[in-house]
Structures are given as C-alpha cells and as structure tokens.
Amino acid sequence: MSRSSMTRLKFGWNLGRRHFSTDRPATKVVLLHFGFPRTEFYAKDFLFKRALLYYNVPKRIQQFIPTTLMSNDTVRRCIERYGERESFEATVNGLSKEVETSLNRLVPEYGQISVSSLFYFDDLSGTFQDRVNSILRERSSHIVFMPLYSHFSNSLSGALIRLVAQQIEESTIPLSGSKDNSQRFLPNSDISFRVSLIHRWNSHPMISQFWRTNLEDKVKQFEGVLFVAPVVVEIFIKNTGFYFLSFQRGCGNTEYRHSVWANCERVMSDLGHPVPWKIGFYNSWDDWPIPIACGK
Template sequence: MANRIFIRRLSTGLAQQSGTSILLLHNGQPRTPFYTRKSLNLVWRNYGFPEFAGKRLTDAYWYGSRLLRKCVSDCENHKSIEETINEYISGIEVSLTSLTPEFKPVTCQAGYLFDSPSIESRIEEVIRQGTDTLILVSLYPFNLPHLTRPMFTVTNSVINKKTTTLNTFEPDPNLRVALNSPVSFKLMTLDSLGTHESIIQYWAERLRGKLENFDSVLFAVSLPMRNRKKYTSMVAETAKRIMYVLYESYPRAVPWRVGFYAPWHQFWPPVSTNTISERIKDLRKNDRTKTLVVPLGEFFPNFDTQTILPSLIEKHENTRLLPPESLDQALVHSFAEVIKTSLLQKVAQEQKIPKVKTEATMTEALL
C-alpha cells in the first residue's frame, strides 16, 4: 500500500478513478467461414508459420475437414463465446465486491485477441479512466504458448507504450505510471487458473455430483504442437489433485486417465499414445465400462466441447461428456476466489508481513 500512496502523491491532483479493474483475456472464437479461416491464419502465425504457408494450410484444412465446417455450422445453435463471457463478468464483479469490499469499486471487462473489443482498446480505456489495480486474467485453464503468449505480448506492448515505471533505485515493473497523466496503478497478471485450488475444488464438486452412474473418469485436454512436456505435466498434476480432493469425501475409488485430442484449430492428429480413444480402451481392459469425459482444458462452451469432443466419444459406448455450462455460478465464485487470493497476497507482500497461506501453498502441503 505504501507504494500506491507514494505514487498518488506524485499526481497532479486531477480526478482519478480508484478501485480494481479486471480484464479477462481470450482469443475469441469465430462464427462464420470467413472469420474461421482468418483465425486459423493467425493461429498458424503464432506457431511460427510464414504467412503464405499459413494460408495454404488454412485452405487445405477448411476444404478437407468436414468436422471443422461442422464446428462453424453447429455454433449457430449456441451462444457466442463473447455472450458467455459477458454473463460471467457481472457475476465476478458482484462476487468480488462481496468478498473484498476493501478493493471496491470492482469493474470487470473482457478483451479479445482476434475479436472486439480488442485487448488494446480495453487496456487503453482502463489507463485513460484510471484505477488502483489492473489485473490481467487469462481465461485459458493452462498456458498454451500459441494461445496465451500472444495475448500477453499484446498487453505488455500496450502497457509499455502507454506507461512507465518510477525512476527509483529498484524500480518495480508492476508499478505503472501513465505518460503525461496523473494515473498510476499496480499491475497484476493471472494465468494457468486451472491449477489454482479454487478451480481444483470446483472440478471435484462437479464430479462428485455426477459420478453415481459412472465407474471411471477421463480428463480430456487438447495437445499443442510444441512445448508439450511442461504442459502435459501440469495437466496430469492438476487431474491428480482433483481426484485427491474427490477421494477425501467420495465413498469409492474411481479410476481415471488423461486423454489428448487435436483441438478445432489443428489439422494434425495428436502424436501421442494417450489419445482419448486409447485411454478409453485402456479403461475397458480394466473392466471399467462407464466413463465420464471431463474437458479439463476448457472453462466455456466452444468448438471443442460442442462438436470435436462429442464426435470423438460417440464412437464409444457408455461414454458421456460433462460439458461446460453457459453460466456456472460455482465457477463464477471460483474465479472470484482466485482473484481475491491474489489481491490479498499482493497486499501482504507490499506491507512486508509474513506471506499468507495461499491456495497453492495449502495444496502443496497436502500433496
């Protein structure tokens, strides 16, 4: 808090909006053939493909994949990802205002990499209006370099262009001062939300209410083309933690596996022996005949949960998908808990008091 007070004393005295600003980051999802192909070109670029090669890949994939075209046609029957996220925004604001009144007013917005409103415009708006704290939150459960890194590259670029740090002996890169403006704020970044204890508890509760008719669980996650080792380890550890929490109160042990699949924007099959089909076969060999498939890598309904995963599991008897809900109040509360914990931990660090027991440290103590 001392740094914040010091910054405010440097201001010109002009009006500045206080409180906490939360910016939810997502790539967005196309809903027409034109924007689907445009999005694919951008994904190839994020993977490092030259532009000409990306366009050729997009053309080949679009015309050659009936499933990709079905993703686009199916989305007409569902809400857009923007509509879904907007429903979460108001819930997060209300929940955080109740949980952390000392940080209000709390405002929550969303910015998109491939859609509007853009991430750039949202950050510029927050800086123009002023805030005490700006929290950038990736809405992807796990870090996927081709999806999450480009979002934070954009946020860093805008913030470095519009703000600077204090010229002190040890400048704090997260203490930002707007150029030619009295606005100053603390910057926080949250990613890999799927590994936070509140989200672990959320998944365990969802499973607890559904397992009565199943004898096994398959956690389904997409498999990126690169940087797989750290990602797959994080996913496996997260699945283990979910089942650990479940076992504490559930009356019977439930075998589980992690299975990988190619998401909608990848035309190549997952190069892995741990595909969804292989993992289901493995469960069947172990006399497990009813499997609940959990899309651990997705918080919201999208092409993968609406079309890709149903097409993969329909080939297997007694296998059902546990799809994301368009608005899940339990997930709203879990998001708010993650943000609250991060805010309180930041305050504790600023005040130089002993580190509070965060969700992550408490979980590590249990494992």
C-alpha cells in the same frame, strides 16, 4: 520491444494490497482469451491470424499465406455446431459479472473492483492494441490481466501475455523512482496505475471444487472417469531473415501435461470414491500445425 524489456515488465507484475492511487476506481480485472469465430468467413481470418502469431511470420511474407485454404470439413462442422449455442463471448461476459460480484463481496478491502473480458480476435471492436489502450485509460489504480487458460502454455497464455506486455511497454512509461516496472503512467496525461498479472492458477482449489460438484452425484454410477484436455504443441522459431523455420518440441508441452494431470488427481482425491480414471488429449479445431496426432 526487446526480449529483456518484456521480461522485466512481465516479472514486475506482482499482486499486492497496495494501491498506487486512492482517488480513482480501485481495481480492474481483465480476463484474456483468444475468442472464437461464429462464421466460416471469420474462421478463415481467425486461423490466418492465429498462424501468424503462432509461427511469428515476418510481415513481408504474410501476404503469401493463402487464407482461402484456412477451412475444411472439421472447421465447418465446428462452426455449425457452435452457431447453435450461446456465443463464447456472452458466456465469458456473464462469468465476468459473477466474478465481479463475488470479488466485491469477498475482498472489500481492495475497494471497488470491476471485471471485464478482452478477446484477441474481435475485429468488430477495433484492434487488440486499441482495446488494450482503452483499458489503460479507464483511470483504474490497479489493472490485473488474467488469461482464462488455467494451465499455462506458451502458445496460449504466453502469447496473450506477450501481446499485452508489448502494448503496455509501447504505450506507457515506468513511474520515475519506482522499484519495478509495475507502476506505469501514460505520457502527456495525468493517468497512472499499477499493473499485475495472474497467469498460473491451475492449482487453485476452485477448479477441483467445480469438477467435484459436477461429478460427486454421478461418479458412483460410472465404472471409470475419462478427463479430456486440448493438446498444446510448443514450437521454437528460428528467424533467418528471409524465411523462418519451426521446430516442434514433442507433442505437447511437458509442464502443461503435468499440470493437467495434477488437477485430475486433485479432483479424484476430493471425490473420495475410488474409480479408475484416465486423461485423453484431443486436437482442437484451431490447432497448429494441422493435423496433429497425439494421445495418451
């Protein structure tokens, strides 16, 4: 798929109240996330595939990347602690049900709305491409994809969006006569739908309300508040054919860091209790490149 076709598809996704078809289930909301492994074995595979995606590694040299080195004490410690808690997938599935219930109650004009999750690293449920195709075949009139990363970054939300857009571009065809590429149909079938994207919801009041609810009874006991967020490192890829070069752009995406800062300001403003506050950025266990030294 060409870069221009992906761009046309991406920016053709616009939310609206129109339904392309009214004789089918109305709206399907799909929550996107990379997911997390629960064992060291799957963690190695997770990090290997994450590296391929992060660096856009050419297929002909992927076999030379040693998966046996994709683990260290930090990874093992994180996996051990994660195993003591409810799986992330179970948490998101519970969230999906709550969002579905709320949407059907608050916006009945959209018709019946179903909400589900889609994880990129979920080998037990087939390939990511197969799972996207399965969603497309559910006969929903409107499919909305929404990355669960509220603050947009190219390496997280952007990567998931590109993967979904590529699969939709390869599996479906724009409806003849439509004004944009958001109305699609599956070849050799009677399945058609409209597709939309929610990828920048960092300014939604839900986020500041959540933290205000959790902090308002406690903030008076504190001398200050420290917010923490994962570092996001963006890279440019120059593919030279036989090999590839990666270039870091500073330590973290500027837009991403400003987005986090703005959210923290909104939370503290809503609290209405003046206390000092700061932001700290940490390295996630699956950060690439590893290690990264960055802070604020």
